[in-house]
Amino acid sequence: MATPLNALVHEAQASGTLAGLPERHLINGAFVPALSGALMGTLDPGTGQAFASFAAGDAADVDAAVTAAQAALTGPWRALTPAQRGRLLYRVAALIRANADRLAVAETLDSGKRLAEAIGDVAGAAATFDYYAGACDKHQGDSIPLGDGYLAYTVHEPVGVTAHIIPWNYPLSSAARGIAPALAAGCTVVAKPAEQTPLTALMLARLCMDAGMPPGVCNVVTGTGAQAGAALVRHPGVHHISFTGSVATGIDVMQGAAPHITRLVLELGGKSPVLVLADCDIDKAVDNVLGGIFENAGQICSAGSRLVIDRRIHADFVERLVARARAMTVGHGLRNADMGAVNSRAHLDKIAGYVDRARARGVAVLCGGRPTADPVTGRGWFYEPTILDGLAPDDEAVQQEIFGPVLCVQVFDDIDEAVALANGTDFGLVAGIFTRDFAAAHRLARQVDAGQVYINEYFAGGVSVPFGGNKRSGFGREKGMEALRSYSKLKSVAARI
Template sequence: MNAGLQALVREAQATGRIAGLPGQHFIDGRFVPAARGGRMETFDPGTGEAFVTFAAGDADDVDAAVRAAQAALRGPWRSMAPGDRGRLLWRIAERIRASADRLAVAETLDSGKRLSEALGDVAGAAATFEYYAGACDKHQGDSIPLGTGHLAFTLNEPAGVTAHIIPWNYPLSTAARGIAPALAAGCTVVAKPAEQTPLTALMLAELCAQAGLPAGVCNVVTGTGAAAGAALVRHPGVQHISFTGSVATGIDVMQAAAPHVTRLVLELGGKSPVVVLADCDIEQALEGVLGAIYENAGQICSAGSRLVIAREIHEVFVDRLQARAEAMQLGHGLRDCGMGPVSSLAHRDRIAGYVSRARARGVRVRTGGQACADPQTGRGWFYPPTILDDLPALDEAVQDEIFGPVLAVQLFDDLAQAVALANGTAYGLVAGVYTRSFAAAHQLARDIDAGQIFINEYFAGSIAVPFGGNRRSGFGREKGMEALRSYSRIKSVAARIS
């Protein structure tokens, strides 16, 4: 840990915050208060205490941000050459890296995640802007052969004003994942971060402006989903919506967008299986399963929340997994223990409810299963690593997205049963496979219905790999060159030339 980061951590531990955190909307290139003067608090999950207030926006603030984005779309941003946009995005990446320590500490305080995880998210955000910086002048159309008497080609045009509804579990990562390709495609942005985690989206918008992004191109409005988020997704000036969150809210977003026929990319829930075959590298699979469910306290849409394992290695594998789970220390994210808190008291109670009901049904709780606090301070919202063993296919803990550090274990006897169990929920976001068999790995990759398959490394890939789900996990793709296409409209031009 460098000296600057150490100083920020000490400041946060001593005062509960760091100085200079943003507390207003970022609209048209500057911080502005809420139109009606509303304020609300954001809480540190590691202590359970509020540590800063911020603007509580509503439809008036959203309208001001959309109007600023519309005006910017007609301004110099429209005529900026793709190569110049790329250089600007590269400068944003440099600003993110230069501010990494401050962004990471703010993210830890706001979301509760471990400091090392937050630092990884900041590095990922910078890499995202770098990737799309290089893509700006390579997002080209096609020439279509109609014969010697005609000329036909396609142009990629920006979708327009894009709305980004950002979740609380990965505030900076998800903001960058949507904003960077939108800017690369030439769009303008209005982002609404989750009310639980507003800070790093505001900090990112300020860094964009400092890097030279024209006023109005990237705007951030904070507030509740009901007051600000709903107003944004139903605003007639929005041409594209990128939403990451729950299935229920995603359905509401679709309905709100329908009257204006607004384009959508929805990244919703998951109940992702990690399929472990008997011939796997046990150590590799243990590490993968552990990270898949307990990173960010299991609060990941793509978390490997189901272990689908060969019966013949089940007991040995789960015994070793249990020992590793029980060795994980809980603590405030700034102490960078084995696992941090969950996002709120209400969310902790929701997780606890699932486990309590499972125990009442006679499910074997191998470890964990009781809500707790930071063992050092007695404060905060914590839930320990938990394993529910040998669950039937239709059990509530198998079918529902718990969104916490709770692993549901299912057993199979052959590959066909493994596929059936893997596909046995309403979700289809990602899946993991651990095996030494090339043939089995790719048979499973073919047969499992998910938007992304990880083989022998969970969370494999990078910003270059498209990401999104099937079925109730949503539709459309973020990341990779697919995201540029999501934020673009194709215009076809055909001409008779002889």
């Protein structure tokens, strides 16, 4: 019987950790140590202290995992029908739900996010496996009418061994987002979670094994990006790479994949605008703008980090935002304050650097703007909810992804200016639009250069809606049926009969 959530929280608060957390790679159906024997520590951002250790993998461990994944492609996994794969993925979803509390507490300790957010992420991971379980036997080709005497059709085949470089901000949900469709398409998997957040990817892979997945189908290698991630990207036995992370690392991934012509899906940075028109429902828009930037302490690629607002409502709207932001509490994720920790000391310093430089340039810091700590323990890596106002289009804080709880406010006087501001960065991941004018909203959605547009609800959609970026936000799409196509090779057959 699963341990209740409150008991797990008590254990973690009392001991600083959870018993039985995984500390080895999962390769070919078994937990195995790094071939070098090396271990690393993972830190709880809410305390700044190590709470678990894990295998520090390198190229040798990656090679073992890829070899296992290659062998599994021609084993029992290949013999499963799409419907059988679907039933297996449904079992994974059920096991995620059965272990949801433990997964959520581990995710909170590893990432620093609020427990409520981690619980939502676990539910999303289960929903992702459900969605692709149902899609397994519906990923079908086409019949092409060439006329009498010919038969032509297309077939979707698994691309092969897929590599998944998982980010630290959404460790479990990002893992599920890539692994589930890859498995649904019939591929095998080697995942490399971020060294800051290795645990829940290992726990997910264990649940895949418990569901009956053949050995070698789903493998997880832990370690640093330099030692394990780079080796995985450059491995000639990998046929597809899914990477979520920074633009700079994405460029390195592209270069590493190039010699082997390895397929790529890159979901990189964002500086997403939220366009708020004067006729909007202000209360609803304020709620969404706050959630869009302060959820997960702003550490979201698709965070609504720029408020692009009509001058006529700017003063009132920002006044409401500031009052709400000042009232927010911060604290360790297990206590469910309004906002949790940022992921690392280095990242906290990066966020603070952006705001300190903005303040030195004379930018108005309406609230926040300082590092802080857990009010109970005085420890951990926290940054105050921060709003910067009146920013110029070329300001560093507008143009660069801060990736923290910092909202940048830009003001427009007409729709053309709003569009220019929205499109005025090198990023194009998502955009939000708030207005009561449905026609205006859809005209703006056409004009904004973004991979996904939310209208009157930020973060609208779900696993069934394709997600990905334009410009320096990357290319390719995760989620939806588009993800299945990402993990498939299309074969055309034409015959004279």
